[in-house]
Amino acid sequence: MTGERGMVVIVEDERTIAELERLYLTQAGFGVHVATNGAAGLADIRRLAPVAVIVDVGLPGLDGTELVRRLRAEGDWVPVVFVTAHDSEIDRVVGLELGADDYLTKPFSPRELVARVKGLVRRAAAPAAPTVRRAGRLELDERARRAAVGGAAVDLTATEFDLLAYLLAHPGQVFSREQLLSAVWGVADYSGSRTVDVHIAQLRAKLGEPDPIRTVRGVGYALQDGPA
Structure with missing residues (x-):
């Protein structure tokens, strides 16, 4: 069953x-x-x-x-x-x-x-309403849970997709690792903040250049709000 x-x-x-x-x-x-x-x-x-x-x-x-x-x-x-x-x-x-x-x-x-x-x-699970978000060459289809850069599909894990979707929904806004853990992972155990860094590194490796994610030293991460 x-x-x-x-x-x-x-x-x-x-x-x-x-x-x-x-x-x-x-x-x-x-x-x-x-x-x-x-x-x-x-x-x-x-x-x-x-x-x-x-x-x-x-x-x-x-x-x-x-x-x-x-x-x-x-x-x-x-x-x-x-x-x-x-x-x-x-x-x-x-x-x-x-x-x-x-x-x-x-x-x-x-x-x-x-x-x-x-x-x-x-x-x-697919969201109830279709949502396609774009930033520069990056496109995210939340209903189909598909990501593409310059029209080429990018394979993401469920958590990588959710992290990218969250950043993409708030372009230019800087989030601390603790805020991302709470919003994406749904956990308040901030000892796992290294997990965020690893997922960001994996996203960067998969999305390629130019890097759409900005590191704000001592604070956290943001999606570039200008053209990528």
Whole structure:
């Protein structure tokens, strides 16, 4: 059963953790499918087309980072939450650079996991009214969740899209990392502000030159309000 909120695939080899995640997500109205290794998880994601995926980084065989790398290489941009036992900035940065949308370190609150999955799924859903925003060569179609630069499509993760859409909706306005975390991620844990920097760097790499995002030293980021 897919559940009223859609299907979530959990790829986790620790059965107690997978069962806890399954229990809370099911109670929240999601259908849940659990795979216990990376190869099976990748096949299940391809087969089930879930609304979100929760992936343990340290999987046996095909690990979580390689699983997500393959998904993104195939053009599958389903929202992904990485979970890991490693609480270091380099792990977090690498995970986000690979195309994950969010990151949790074990042990974590299952309620927090559910809240983050809900947020990702909600943001990935098409808005009720069609909205196309433009800035210079950049165009964002919020209903279709498509981005293009100079007419060429750009593949973005759900969180990259939402971050860019938020900046594009407020051209020229400078936002602190804390404001962006609150507005885009829906979290007030400002210790994760490095996450914003990583997503901005990823956006810049994908959007190319000229850089449409302006860094305001000591403050935060803004979308250029002039021609790009």
